[in-house]
Amino acid sequence: DTAVSQTPKYLVTQMGNDKSIKCEQNLGHDTMYWYKQDSKKFLKIMFSYNNKELIINETVPNRFSPKSPDKAHLNLHINSLELGDSAVYFCASSQDIPDTQYFGPGTRLTVL
Amino acid sequence: GDSVTQMEGPVTLSEEAFLTINCTYTATGYPSLFWYVQYPGEGLQLLLKATKADDKGSNKGFEATYRKETTSFHLEKGSVQVSDSAVYFCALSNAGGTSYGKLTFGQGTILTVHP
Numbered sequence: 363d364t365a366v367s368q369t370p371k372y373l374v375t376q377m378g379n380d381k382s383i384k385c386e387q388n389l390g391h392d393t394m395y396w397y398k399q400d401s402k403k404f405l406k407i408m409f410s411y412n413n414k415e416l417i418i419n420e421t422v423p424n425r426f427s428p429k430s431p432d433k434a435h436l437n438l439h440i441n442s443l444e445l446g447d448s449a450v451y452f453c454a455s456s457q458d459i460p461d462t463q464y465f466g467p468g469t470r471l472t473v474l
Numbered sequence: 475g476d477s478v479t480q481m482e483g484p485v486t487l488s489e490e491a492f493l494t495i496n497c498t499y500t501a502t503g504y505p506s507l508f509w510y511v512q513y514p515g516e517g518l519q520l521l522l523k524a525t526k527a528d529d530k531g532s533n534k535g536f537e538a539t540y541r542k543e544t545t546s547f548h549l550e551k552g553s554v555q556v557s558d559s560a561v562y563f564c565a566l567s568n569a570g571g572t573s574y575g576k577l578t579f580g581q582g583t584i585l586t587v588h589p
Contacts, residue, residue: 366517393575403512403561403584407576417574452517459575460506460567465518 365389366466368453374472375443383438383469385453393417393459394436396428399450399468408451411436412459440471448473476501476573480564480580487554487587495549495583497538497564505566507531507540507547508577512561521549521562554587561585 366387375381387394395418396408410418411430425441436453450470454463481496499507509521509531522531527542536551547564564580567573 395576397577403582405518405563405577405579405582407578410574410576412574418576420576454518454577456575460569460573461575462508462520462523463567463577464520465510467517 366453366455366464368451368466368469370469371467372470372472374474376474377443377445379443380439380441381443381471382440383451383453383471385436385438385466387434387453387455387464387466389455389457389464391455391457391464392433393456394430394433395454395456395463396436396438397452397454397465399452401449405452409436409438443471443473445473447471476505476566476568476578478564478566478578478580480562480583483582484584484586487585489556489587489589490553491587493549493551493554493558493585495562495564495585497547497549497580499545499547499564499566501545501566501568501578503568505568507538508565508567509536509538509547509549510563510565510579512563512582514560518563554585556587556589559585559587 409428414430453466456463508523510518522533524531524540565577
């Protein structure tokens with residue numbers, strides 16, 4: 363069983379489109395995160411939810427909107443995609459704060 | 475705010491060579507420290523961690539010791555293998571302030587091991 367899963371694995375789309383990335387964890391964790399990895403491999407936090415409540419919003423453009431329908435899911439919706447949004451997006455989860463975070467396999471988003 | 479600095483890469487070694495990847499941090503309070511590894515085309519996996527000063531994390535022959543006096547968490551392995559080729563990330567997590575446990579990463583170090 364995959365602990366943290368993301369769909370899709372690859373996403374290729376045109377500028378201006380709207381897209382969503384889904385994340386699910388079956389670890390029973392209370393906290394979930396979204397990270398962005400740029401082309402130089404640098405990783406930066408975007409959002410975090412604890413028990414479905416937003417606790418971190420790290421100066422991310424309003425075009426990005428996370429949604430947590432329940433503790434096991436954290437989805438990322440992106441409006442009006444721009445070239446600079448091309449990156450790999452990782453979902454992660456942890457039981458406590460701070461604690462080991464378990465990462466999904468990543469979603470490679472390419473905006474043309 | 476919190477920050478992590480890793481040694482510049484890429485690092486290229488021959489099999490069985492000794493590995494050191496330097497990592498230093500700046501943080502308030504008492505953060506937890508981590509090394510994560512990313513194999514080509516994959517997500518991040520926890521390699522080892524330490525939660526308080528003088529703790530030593532170890533896994534798969536890799537070791538790192540939490541040094542509060544030098545604010546460092548250097549990664550070492552005595553004899554690397556080709557299968558160790560990957561990107562290594564040093565990271566910290568702080569519960570205090572507005573950190574809420576987020577991971578702050580270093581820039582990553584690409585390691586290539588040749589037979």
